[in-house]
Amino acid sequence: MLPDALPSRWYPIFSSAQLRRAPTVVERLGERLVLWRDAAGRAHAALDRCPHRGVSFKTATVNQAGELVCPYHGFTFSPKGPCAHAPVLGRDAKPPAMSLDIRNVTEAHGLIWAFTGAVEADTPPPPWFEGLGDDLRRCADIAEEWPVHHVQLTQSMLDIYHVGVLHRRTAPGSGQVITDFTMTTTEDEVHTEGRLGHEGAKGMPFVARLRLPGLVHLDVGFGLHVLVGVTPIDAKRSWVWARYEARLTPLPQLDGVIAWLGAKYDFTVLQHMEDLPLLKSIEPAVPEPGVDRLIAPDAGAAAYLRLYRRALSGRMEVAQ
DSSP states (O other): OOTTTTOOOOEEEEEEGGGOOOOEEEEEEEEEEEEEEEEOOEEEEEESSOTOOOOOTTTTTTTTOEEEEEETTEEEEESSSEEEGGGGOTTTSSOOOOOOOOOOOOEEEEEEEEEEEOOTTOOOOOOOOOTSSOOOOGGEOOOOSSSSSSSHHHHTOOOOOTTTHHTTTTTOOOSSSEEEEEEEEEEEEEEEEEEEETTTSSOOOOEEEEETTTTTEESSTTTTTEEEEEESSSSSEEEEEEEEOOSSSSOHHHHHHHHHHHHHHIIIIIIIIOOOOOHHTTTSSSSSSTOOOGGGGHHHHHHHHHHHHHHHHHHHHHHH
């Protein structure tokens, strides 16, 4: 697992709707993983390496029993990991003693989540914001890989006041001054809210909340909510998932179209053309304590960094 991923946390790694029965290979959390569904439709994940000769499962198949079949020699592996059959040994032969390197995954809220630890009976469910993003008729999802470190990317989600500067042409009228700002924190959450507007004006209200390890809720007004999940791929890349939810009309399908248009505009114009080039330019690329000089409106980002580093230091202490 990636050294700077938080321990014993659920990270979103893929869209449920995009995972079929056929295997899919992704890079997440410093590993290359193979995902597939068994005969009952349950999602499974393992390190993308056949334990026999080390080949990838990218062109593997899944048989009627839901077992993963290696494309090289036809060895089959049960969803729990052990080898179930090696064709070369014959139909009735005892399977060889080898097993997939299984990863713990679950499905919730239209996403597949991986757990960075051992799942126990009291392991909490994946982080979420109750009442948001579950009516998929009103939502639109986008997921991409970005060449930005996951901590840099996550803390940028709590930076609201850059909108009035960087996006002054593409999202005009937002202003640059934050007023009525408040922040509360718990062991796992940062909650900020306030108003963003012009000097002397009341400004538009906003809410930005974060739950570790990297789930963010942005209430930007106008009945539009954005949920963002950030999962590290490796030390330089992140998987970014965003769900846009519109609550503007009594018609869920119409709201879904509005959410889709908002998502396309945000990612195509605001994110790709304006945010991403600057995020890629950040130095150092991997955050270092004490390098940035944060100010009062950065309180949410600073609080996230404190929570993240505290959680990561706990993992390092255990490793030592």
